[in-house]
Each structure stands twice: as C-alpha cells, then as structure tokens.
Amino acid sequence: MSPDISSNCPTKAGFVAVVGRPNAGKSTLLNWLVGEKLAMVSKKAQATRKRMNIIVMHENAQIIFVDTPGIHEKERLLNQFMLSEAIKAIGDCDLVLFLAPANDRLDHYKKFLELNAGRRPHIVVLTKIDELSNEALLSKIAQYQAFQDRFEALIPVSVTKGIGKDQLLDEIVKDLPCSPWLYDSELMTTTNIREIYKEMIRESIFDNLSDEIPYETDVIIEKIDERPGLDRVQATIVAEKKSQKMILVGKGGSTIKRIGRDARLKMEQFSGKKIYLELFVSVKSGWSKNKKMLSELGYDFD
Structure with a gap:
C-alpha cells in the first residue's frame, strides 16, 4: 500500500x-x-x-x-x-x-x-x-x-x-513532486517477464555476434511455461536475411547453442529459477523497414 x-x-x-x-x-x-x-x-x-x-x-x-x-x-x-x-x-x-x-x-x-x-x-x-x-x-x-x-x-x-x-x-x-508511491515499494520494474527474457536473449546476440547482424535481429517470445523452480521458454530469433540465419545458427548449431547458453544463465540469475530455453531462427525479410512487421514485433507507432 x-x-x-x-x-x-x-x-x-x-x-x-x-x-x-x-x-x-x-x-x-x-x-x-x-x-x-x-x-x-x-x-x-x-x-x-x-x-x-x-x-x-x-x-x-x-x-x-x-x-x-x-x-x-x-x-x-x-x-x-x-x-x-x-x-x-x-x-x-x-x-x-x-x-x-x-x-x-x-x-x-x-x-x-x-x-x-x-x-x-x-x-x-x-x-x-x-x-x-x-x-x-x-x-x-x-x-x-x-x-x-x-x-x-x-x-x-x-x-x-x-x-x-x-x-x-x-x-x-x-525535483520530484509530492505524491503517494505509484507502485508497490518491492517492485523493481513494471516490465513483464516476457519482455525481460526477450531483452536477455537480445543481449546475448549482441554479446556473441559482431557487425550488423545484432542490429538486424529481434526476438519473439513464443511461449513461457512458468512452474515452481522452473521456467520453460520458447523463443524465435528473427533475422533479415537467410545468410544471417546461417550465421546465427553456426556450424553444427554451435552459435545458437552459445547464444542460448549465455541467455539461459542471464535468465536464471535474474529469476532465481532453472530455465529450459528453446531457441529457433526465422527470416522476415526487411522487417526493420516495414511498419506492419515492426508492429507484429511489438514496435507500435502512434
């Protein structure tokens, strides 16, 4: 209160x-x-x-x-x-x-x-x-x-x-106005767990890939199954080009495994739970330049 x-x-x-x-x-x-x-x-x-x-x-x-x-x-x-x-x-x-x-x-x-x-x-x-x-x-x-x-x-x-x-x-x-607190004092963010997990996967893409590829990718959290002590997360990395998908996956799936491991550790540290993370990669050509595709990814223009 x-x-x-x-x-x-x-x-x-x-x-x-x-x-x-x-x-x-x-x-x-x-x-x-x-x-x-x-x-x-x-x-x-x-x-x-x-x-x-x-x-x-x-x-x-x-x-x-x-x-x-x-x-x-x-x-x-x-x-x-x-x-x-x-x-x-x-x-x-x-x-x-x-x-x-x-x-x-x-x-x-x-x-x-x-x-x-x-x-x-x-x-x-x-x-x-x-x-x-x-x-x-x-x-x-x-x-x-x-x-x-x-x-x-x-x-x-x-x-x-x-x-x-x-x-x-x-x-x-x-410089703040006199006011009752607007949120519960125990709350650290108003952002939901879906968005936080998405950002942690995006951060892992930035950490593990160079050049323009991280800028031309996004993440869709397809599903979260929250259980006591365990979150099962399915997510898709969206790329602009087929060649970027190949780089994201890597030889024998090595790159996507590295991204997933890095993201999972971040998510576990934040949530205090075990995380089971499934990552997929899809191609949406020109998504960063298309208003309809951007809206589908959660970037809403007024």
Missing part, C-alpha cells in the same frame, strides 16, 4: 527519463542504481530499442526511471521508432537525466537542449569520470557550467568506482 500523504509531503514519486547518445551508459547506470541486472547492456551502440521502467526507492521517494534508446537520427523505420521513444519519454516525465560521458564534446548536449527546448527540467550526469584526470574533469565541468542556467544540477558519477550514487539520487528527489 502507498503511504499516507496527509501531512506535509511525506512521500514523493515521479518519472525520470534517462537520455543521451547511443552507448552513453544509460542502462549500466540504471542497473547500478537499482542494484539488479534489469536493463540490457552492450558495448555496441543502439542496443536499447524500447522504453523500460526501473524503480528505485530512495528515502521517502519512489523514482521511476525510464530507460530510453540513444538519441540518434537514421532513416531506417526502426531507428525512427527508437528516437520517438526517447522523445515521448522526455514529454511524459517529471525530470530528465542527460547522460554525458566525460570524454564527449558538448555537441550531444547542445542537440538535447534543442530537442527538449525547455519542456522539462533536467540534470546533467557526467559519466565515466574515472577515465579523466582530475584536471581534465575540472575542465569538462567548467565547459558545462556555461549552461548552468539551463540545468538543475551537474552530478559527476562513476559506476566503475562507485562514485556519486547517493548525491545523484538526493538531487533527483529534490
């Missing part, structure tokens, strides 16, 4: 969109803040395709973070959907976190300012600060201070070194 808020703002709750360029570390940051591996993480850019809500409780506040695809522009229809997901998240939230890797120039931040156009208050989160010397970090902070009238705060963080977590959460809470 949500706490009583009859007194002077005893609880806060709100949505916080997490945005930035592709591969800025959004999912890594959120997994660190929630203390659980929920969001898909890949060293390859543009791995996240849909919004995902991740819930963090901090003091008297419930922070609903919205993980988003990286802000980028490409002609492919799937990429247009991804950009629209980020823009919608900005419009729907109470606060925005703009993630700025410390080594980046300010070009991405300037583009974000144009995109946001003052619609929502935002905090600049300077990430990967452990990759800079103290002198270089101070120089970078000084560059952002030129825009201090545009942001609520600038918080340097390092997931690797565990720096800045409480400071960031404290700053976020300041």
Whole structure:
C-alpha cells in the first residue's frame, strides 16, 4: 500500500527519463542504481530499442526511471521508432537525466537542449569520470557550467568506482513532486517477464555476434511455461536475411547453442529459477523497414 500523504509531503514519486547518445551508459547506470541486472547492456551502440521502467526507492521517494534508446537520427523505420521513444519519454516525465560521458564534446548536449527546448527540467550526469584526470574533469565541468542556467544540477558519477550514487539520487528527489508511491515499494520494474527474457536473449546476440547482424535481429517470445523452480521458454530469433540465419545458427548449431547458453544463465540469475530455453531462427525479410512487421514485433507507432 502507498503511504499516507496527509501531512506535509511525506512521500514523493515521479518519472525520470534517462537520455543521451547511443552507448552513453544509460542502462549500466540504471542497473547500478537499482542494484539488479534489469536493463540490457552492450558495448555496441543502439542496443536499447524500447522504453523500460526501473524503480528505485530512495528515502521517502519512489523514482521511476525510464530507460530510453540513444538519441540518434537514421532513416531506417526502426531507428525512427527508437528516437520517438526517447522523445515521448522526455514529454511524459517529471525530470530528465542527460547522460554525458566525460570524454564527449558538448555537441550531444547542445542537440538535447534543442530537442527538449525547455519542456522539462533536467540534470546533467557526467559519466565515466574515472577515465579523466582530475584536471581534465575540472575542465569538462567548467565547459558545462556555461549552461548552468539551463540545468538543475551537474552530478559527476562513476559506476566503475562507485562514485556519486547517493548525491545523484538526493538531487533527483529534490525535483520530484509530492505524491503517494505509484507502485508497490518491492517492485523493481513494471516490465513483464516476457519482455525481460526477450531483452536477455537480445543481449546475448549482441554479446556473441559482431557487425550488423545484432542490429538486424529481434526476438519473439513464443511461449513461457512458468512452474515452481522452473521456467520453460520458447523463443524465435528473427533475422533479415537467410545468410544471417546461417550465421546465427553456426556450424553444427554451435552459435545458437552459445547464444542460448549465455541467455539461459542471464535468465536464471535474474529469476532465481532453472530455465529450459528453446531457441529457433526465422527470416522476415526487411522487417526493420516495414511498419506492419515492426508492429507484429511489438514496435507500435502512434
């Protein structure tokens, strides 16, 4: 149950969109803040395709973070959907976190300012600060201070070194509205198990294959049979071309077995259950450029 808020703002709750360029570390940051591996993480850019809500409780506040695809522009229809997901998240939230890797120039931040156009208050989160010397970090902070009238705060963080977590959460809470909690305090995400398992299989494809193949694949969870201590999952990897199917399967099924083993371990770690995973591969030519096929895969355009 949500706490009583009859007194002077005893609880806060709100949505916080997490945005930035592709591969800025959004999912890594959120997994660190929630203390659980929920969001898909890949060293390859543009791995996240849909919004995902991740819930963090901090003091008297419930922070609903919205993980988003990286802000980028490409002609492919799937990429247009991804950009629209980020823009919608900005419009729907109470606060925005703009993630700025410390080594980046300010070009991405300037583009974000144009995109946001003052619609929502935002905090600049300077990430990967452990990759800079103290002198270089101070120089970078000084560059952002030129825009201090545009942001609520600038918080340097390092997931690797565990720096800045409480400071960031404290700053976020300041900007959240007074509200009862919107979800059960034990809940870590509003995303259902089907979507989480799908993302774990997608992450395993990114981890085990290079070049364009991961970007031209998707995953359909065909069936989940949930039992005490065991989930039986059937899933299909969708590829664009027959040649990609051959690579995904691999010689003697070696690649698909490796992807399946990797995904199964991720799913077991998350669920605390044994996982029996069956993976298949099918070809849907041009799916990432076809609105009807994208809709069938769960990418709904308004």
